[in-house]
Amino acid sequence: MSDTKQRLLDGAMETLRKQGIAGVSARNIAGQAGVNQALIFYHFGSVDDLLVAACTAATGERVAAYRERFATVGSLRELLEVGRALHEEERDLGNVAVLAQMLAGAQHDEKLARVTAETLGMWTAEIESVLHRVLAGSPFAEMADVPGLAAAISASFVGLELCEGVDRPGAQRAMAALEQLGALLEVVEELGPVARRALRSKVSKAAARRG
Amino acid sequence: MSDTKQRLLDGAMETLRKQGIAGVSARNIAGQAGVNQALIFYHFGSVDDLLVAACTAATGERVAAYRERFATVGSLRELLEVGRALHEEERDLGNVAVLAQMLAGAQHDEKLARVTAETLGMWTAEIESVLHRVLAGSPFAEMADVPGLAAAISASFVGLELCEGVDRPGAQRAMAALEQLGALLEVVEELGPVARRALRSKVSKAAARRG
DNA sequence: GTCTATAGCTGGATAGAC
DNA sequence: GTCTATCCAGCTATAGAC
Secondary structure (H helix, E strand, O other), rough: OOHHHHHHHHHHHHHHHHHHHHHHOOHHHHHHHHHOOHHHHHHHHOOHHHHHHHHHHHHHHHHHHHHHHHHHOOOHHHHHHHHHHHHHHHHOOOHHHHHHHHHHHHHOOOOHHHHHHHHHHHHHHHHHHHOOOOOOOOOHHHHHHHHHHHHHHHHHHHHHHHHHHOOOHHHHHHHHHHHHHHHHHHHHHHHOHHHHHHHHHHHHHHHHHHH | OOOOHHHHHHHHHHHHHHHHHHOOOOOHHHHHHHHOOOHHHHHHHHHHOOOOOOHHHHHHHHHHHHHHHHOOOOOOHHHHHHHHHHHHHHHHHHHHHHHHHHHHHHHHOHHHHHHHHHHHHHHHHHHHHHHHHHOOOHHHHHHHOOOHHHHHHHHHHHHHHHHHHHHHHHHHHHHHHHHHHHHHHHHHHHHHHHHHHHHHHHHHHHHHHOO
């Protein structure tokens, strides 16, 4: 990978971070990367294609960096703790913001939508594998839709990041509330058989209502 | 309110809906509204100010329209059901998408950030008041941070909307998983005193860890 | 209040020198 | 591979006729 290509990939991410999807342009990215604007078209063909390439490359790196940390998680509470730490670090690095901006842009950009779905999928798959491990042998494992739960967690983090940008105290309170919910789930895991049966029945009924 | 001003307000929302925050421009909005582009500056001063005005006006209308429906909610499960119905309707109308685009734009636009925080706050306040009513007399009421929970629910809906744009099946599965979680909370509400004490203790410990 | 016209800028993208 | 120069479209915003 030539130095210029790498600088452009980094510059694209940095621009998305600092200026958002509305601020992405060939000139902004080239300025951030410290290279000539025309090189974007020489190396990547278009701004859109550079953005796609940059998102693909960046996410692979981040997920790999966190895989190790996810591997140490052994309970729901720990998952939420690691999740919060991860969210805070990634937020400070600006990476959750990048994903949020990608998602916003992807709503009206087919190519960006494809790569963003992949990016999101990488995180969700990581969360899902942790959930499977953490929920092994718990009453949830037999009734919960683990992939669905993983997707819900991903989505919530994205939403929290965006909300944090306009109301930081509110978002932090929301994160704390989700941790309370995690603590609650742990208690449910330790329920006796009667309550467990009632639980399963209720959840089944809810599933039936959805059809 | 003159017809032109109203057309511009509607046109701004419609543009945000159809083209996203990156597609917002005086020409796009005026085209959508079917009026001359220069009138934006005559009536609102700038595109940014029009956007702010439009968001303010539109949200007030939507929240008022749903207040009645929220008022009939009497349980957590019902809240999730109304929430899902509301989300589907608002999604089809494109209103959640508008909020998501506003949040994305607000990350790098001070004026938009202020009005978006207000918009988000209106929805969160509505959810919060329902939560207070629904949780009255339940074990949650004494320990849960209801405003935090309301903020978490708002944030999750925003995240789900964005994720739905790139992975609809995944987002729908996530929504279903959240409903399972709601069914679960209802069971917890019916716990006996022993489990309830254990629950409170766990949640307190989690709170202490957060410091 | 609404229009046309336009200034002045920034955008994507390309041609062609080196 | 990288640069300069440039085209043309689209952008915000204003001036001035009506």
